[in-house]
Amino acid sequence: MLNVTTSRPTFSIEEKVIRGERLTQEESCSLFNVDLFTLGRWADFRRKVLHPEPIATFVVDRNLNYTNVCNTDCKFCAFYRHPTAPDAYVRSIEEVLNRIQELVEIDGTQVLLQGGHNSSLRLNYYTDLLKAIRTRFPQVHIHSFSPSEIDFIGRREGLTSLEVLKILKEAGLMSVPGGGAEILVDRVKNYMSPYKIQPSRWLGIMEEANSIGLHTTATMVYGAVESKEERIEHLMRIRELQDKTGGFKAFILWSYSFSNTPLFHLTEATGSEYLRMVAIARLVLDNVPNLQTGWLTESKRLAQVALSYGANDMGGILMEENVVSATGIKTPMMTKEEMIRLIRDTGKTPAQRNTRYEIVKIFHDKPRTHTPFAL
Ligand code: SF4
Numbered sequence: 001m002l003n004v005t006t007s008r009p010t011f012s013i014e015e016k017v018i019r020g021e022r023l024t025q026e027e028s029c030s031l032f033n034v035d036l037f038t039l040g041r042w043a044d045f046r047r048k049v050l051h052p053e054p055i056a057t058f059v060v061d062r063n064l065n066y067t068n069v070c071n072t073d074c075k076f077c078a079f080y081r082h083p084t085a086p087d088a089y090v091r092s093i094e095e096v097l098n099r100i101q102e103l104v105e106i107d108g109t110q111v112l113l114q115g116g117h118n119s120s121l122r123l124n125y126y127t128d129l130l131k132a133i134r135t136r137f138p139q140v141h142i143h144s145f146s147p148s149e150i151d152f153i154g155r156r157e158g159l160t161s162l163e164v165l166k167i168l169k170e171a172g173l174m175s176v177p178g179g180g181a182e183i184l185v186d187r188v189k190n191y192m193s194p195y196k197i198q199p200s201r202w203l204g205i206m207e208e209a210n211s212i213g214l215h216t217t218a219t220m221v222y223g224a225v226e227s228k229e230e231r232i233e234h235l236m237r238i239r240e241l242q243d244k245t246g247g248f249k250a251f252i253l254w255s256y257s258f259s260n261t262p263l264f265h266l267t268e269a270t271g272s273e274y275l276r277m278v279a280i281a282r283l284v285l286d287n288v289p290n291l292q293t294g295w296l297t298e299s300k301r302l303a304q305v306a307l308s309y310g311a312n313d314m315g316g317i318l319m320e321e322n323v324v325s326a327t328g329i330k331t332p333m334m335t336k337e338e339m340i341r342l343i344r345d346t347g348k349t350p351a352q353r354n355t356r357y358e359i360v361k362i363f364h365d366k367p368r369t370h371t372p373f374a375l
Contacts, residue, residue, distance in 0.1 A: 013027050013030065013031070013034075014042065017042045017045060017046060017283060018045070020046075020049065020286070022286055023283060023284055023286075025232060025233075025236055028232045028235065028236070028280065028283070028284045029228060029229055029232050031279075031280045031283060031284075032228045032276070032280070036272055036275060036276055036279075039276060039279040039280070039283075039309075040275065040279050040308060040309040040310070042279070042283060043278070043279035043280075043282040043283055043309050043310030044308055044309065044310060046282050046283060046286070046310065047282055047291070047310045047311070047312055050289060050312070051312045053349075054347070054348050054349060055312075055348060055349045055350075055351045055359075055362070056307050056311075056312060056313065056314055056343045056346065056348040056349070056350060056351070057290075057312065057313045057314070057350075057351045057352070057353040057357065057359065058313065058314040058315065058316065058317065058339045058343070058350065058351075058352060058353065059109065059110050059315070059316045059317075059352070059353055059354065059355065060103070060106060060107060060108040060109055060110070060316065060317055060336055060352060061103070061108060061109070061110035061111065061112060061143075061316035061317065061318060061319070061355075062099060062100065062102070062103040062108060062110075062111050062112070062318065062319040062320055063112045063114065063316075063318050063319070063320055063321050063322075063323075064091070064096055064099055064100075064111060064112065064113050064114070064320065065079070065091075065113075065114055065115050065322050065323065066090065066091045066096060066113055066114075066115040066129065067088075067089065067090045067091065067115040067116050067118045067121065068080055068081050068087075068088060068089055068115070068116055068322070069081055069082070069083050069088045069089075069090065069115075069116050069118040069120070070082075070115075070116025070117045070118065071083075071116075071117050071118075071119060071195075072116070072117050072148075072193065072195045072196050073195055074192065074193035074195075074196055075191075075192055075193065075261065075262050075263050076182075076192055076193070076221075076224065076256055076258065076261050076263055076327075077193075077261065077323075077326075078259070078260035078261045078326035078327045078328070079116075079322060079323040079326040080116045081116075083118075083119075083120065090118065090120070090121065093128060093129055093132050096113070096129060096132075096133070097132060097133065097136055097137075099320070100133060100136075100137050100140060101137075102319070103140065103319060104137055104139070104140065106319075106336065107336075108140070108319070109139065109140060109141055109354050109355065109360070110140065110141045110143050110316065110354070110355045111133065111140055111141070111142055111143070111144070112143050112144055112177055112316075113129070113142070113144035113145060114144065114145070114146060114149070114177070114179060114323070115149065117148070117149070117152040119156060121156075122156070122157070123153060123156075123157050123159075123164075123167065126145070126153060126168060126171070127167060127168065127171040130142060130144075130168060130171035130172035130173055131171050131172055133172060134171070134172035141174050141175070141354060141355040141356075142172055142173055142174045142175075143174065143175045143176070143177055143355050144173060144176075144177065145168065145173065145176065145177075146176070146177055146178065146179035146180040147161075147176070147178075147179075147180055147181075147197060147201070147202045147205035147206060147209075148179075148180040148196050148197050148202070149180075150164050150165060150168075150176070150205050150209075151197045151201060151205060161204075161205050161208055162208045162211075162212070165205075165208055165209055165212060165214065166212060169212060169213075169214060173214065174214070174355070175209075175214050175215045175216060175217075175249075175355055175356075176205075176206065176209045176214050176215075176216045176217075177216070177217055177219075178206070178216060178217040178218040178219040178248070178252065179219060180196060180197070180202060180219075181199075181202055181218060181219045181220060181221075181234070181238075182219075182220070182221045183220065183221070183222065183224075183226045183230055183231065183234050184199035184202060184203065184233070184234045184237045184238070185199060185226065185230045185233050185234060186198060186199060187230070188224070188225060188226045188230055191224075191225050192224055192225065199237065203237060203241050206218075206241060206245075206247065206248075207241060207244070207245055207247075209247065210245035210246075210247030211245070214247075215247050215248075215249050215356065216247050216248055216249070217248060217249055217250045217251070217252060218238045218242075218248045218250075218251045218252070218288065219251070219252045219253065219254075220234055220235070220238075220251070220252075220253040220254075220277075220281070221253070221254055221255070221256055222253065222255055222256070222269065222277060223255040223256045223268060223269030223273070224256050224258075224263065224266060225266075231277070231280075232280075232284070235280070235281060235284045235285060236284075238251065238285060238288070239284065239285055239286070239287060239288075242285070242287045242288055243287060246287075248288050249289065249290060249355075249356065249357055250288065250289070250290035250291065250292055250313065250357065251281055251285050251288045251290070251291050251292070252291075252292040252294065252315065253277055253278065253281055253294065254274075254294035254296075254297040254298060254324075255268060255269035255273070255274055255277075255294075255297060255298065256268065256269070256327075257297060257324065257327040257328060257329050258327065259327050259328030259329075260326060260327050260328050261327060271298065271299075271302050274294075274298050274302060274306070275302070275305060275306060275309045278291065278293070278306045278309045278310050278311055279309045279310045281310065282309070282310025282311070283310070289357070290312055290313050290357055291310055291311045291312055291313065292311060292313045292314070292315045293306040293307065293311045293313070293314050293315060294306075294315065295314060295315065295331065295334065295342075296315075296318065296321060296324050296329070296331050297324055297329060297331075299331060300331065300334070300338075300342055303342070304342055304343075304345065304346050307343070307346050307348060308346070313353070313357075314339060314342070314343060317333075317334040317335065317336055317339055318333065318334065319333065320333075321333070336352075340363050344363075344365065349362060349363065349364060349365070350362075350363045351363065
């Protein structure tokens, strides 16, 4: 009998990018050796396949920290306070509602509630808060409580994380943000935040959220003690879960700032490194539809450039931010008008979206007034 062996042709990484073929873990690691412009060109090519229209999106949102009290002592965190600190706080429901009123006044559509692990708060604080927001602002999407907060509430109340998610969803929670992932590798997590949930738990809670119809986002914070291979391992774990659930609407990455933290001696990542990571994320996460820039941590100007390195979304205007700014980052806050101008200046058309990444308004260019000039 004739033995016929068929072998798949092997393609270079560039050919695989053009063909839309999935990159292996080893190939993904080798992207760190590709020059930055080539990497950006490849990532922008994949972005165009996913988002052919020359549009960059943003959301009008507000981040609200309901408490800064936390018992988890993450080494990179400059935001939290222990319960007896003079500036420790818990926001009342009325305070939260007043701040959301300001969001609604500028046509905002999303609120992100995020806080420390505060043992004095019981389940009814979270459910009362959600119900109050739902009742008074039915038009606002509540995108809140990262997996570590869900885990904390469950341990505090003797409930499973799935039970907590179901209770919060019933009270008004609509989707779960991907905060607290940092780098989803045990070695890194054990150094950076040893008392916070392990990577497998973070992924497990996201899977549970997706299983009951709550969509999610995935994040990455890089530039501390992790290796390049561990950054790729993080992306692989996100990609693997996304294959299973399809629940991640977007991926968001930013680099650490270490001022005001016990890690102040570490060297922070550079702008080129950020663009490289954005491009690598676009190329590796072939199943996550949206990629956000991180203007708050990386600067507004670099965020504009990232729109040519694979990103298609500028994130939110935030209105208020306390976690990143506690580390000493002084990026001025963003207005909707500035966001529109920043996007327009990249040659793309700005579009306001909702939390589900559905476009709610496109800001077409204003007709230009013709200014005659003599040569
Ligand atoms: S990062 Fe979150 S969990 Fe960690 S110390 Fe800060 S507030 Fe607490």
